[in-house]
Amino acid sequence: MDVLGIDIGGSGIKGAPVDTAAGRLSRERLRVPTPSPSAPKEVAGVVRQIVEHFAWTGPVGVTFPGVVLDGVTRTAANVDRSWIGLDARGLFADATGLDVTVLNDADAAGLAEARFGAGHGRAGLVAMFTFGTGIGSALIVDGLLVPNTEFGHLEIDGHEAERRASDHAREKHDLSWEHWAERVQRYLEHIQMLLSPSLIIVGGGVSKKADKWLPQIELPGTPIVPAALLNEAGIIGAALAAETAAHAHR
Helix, strand or coil: CEEEEEEECCCEEEEEEEECCCCEECCCCEEEECCCCCCHHHHHHHHHHHHHHCCCCCCEEEEECCCEECCEECCCCCCCHHHCCEEHHHHHHHHHCCCEEEEEHHHHHHHHHHHHCCCCCCCCEEEEEEECCCEEEEEEECCEEECCCCHHHCEECCEEHHHHHCHHHHHHCCCCHHHHHHHHHHHHHHHHHHHCCCEEEEECHHHHHHHHHHHHCCCCCCCEEECCCHHHHHHHHHHHHHHHHHHHHC
């Protein structure tokens, strides 16, 4: 079954049909710059544009960079504040005329990695963290998602974790990979203490450069691996979530 996945990010909105049995894009993805301001009406217009580009008529999954509860966006750290408390599922359904499922972007990436990527076949708790503008988190327990965890906002040593250990913090403070890895180490030690995951997957743009920093991180008892699906994880995870929702409605 092919399902359209759309991944809304702070800088770009990307979409493609996904072969949900194989976990890969079935057509070349379309990327459209995120409107500025990233207000709901303008973003919904881009979602409609992607749907029309692929002449899509089936279910659609859409990721959002914030907490999503029953299709309502509850936080908006890196997009326009007017998303807070908005019925995003209704907005996108009205814009496209289709059945739409909306979920958190890190949750989508985690679902995809657990099913088809670095977490495939791994029992127990798989924890994924995406290091980018902030730190996104996803928890998958035996293949099931625990939605809307916000572990990037944990306080560690008196600081919000993502202000010190995100990729944005690395660039802003011009940190060497070594110095930044020390901050990530401190963060992941805290995560290990709280959750005891069987596997940690690290994603976001820095996963492509994992060789520069990941070897410096040691968590005895918990393997850490880079994400396998890279920038396609959000699109694939959005499609998986929409497929699950479509089956539930039957």
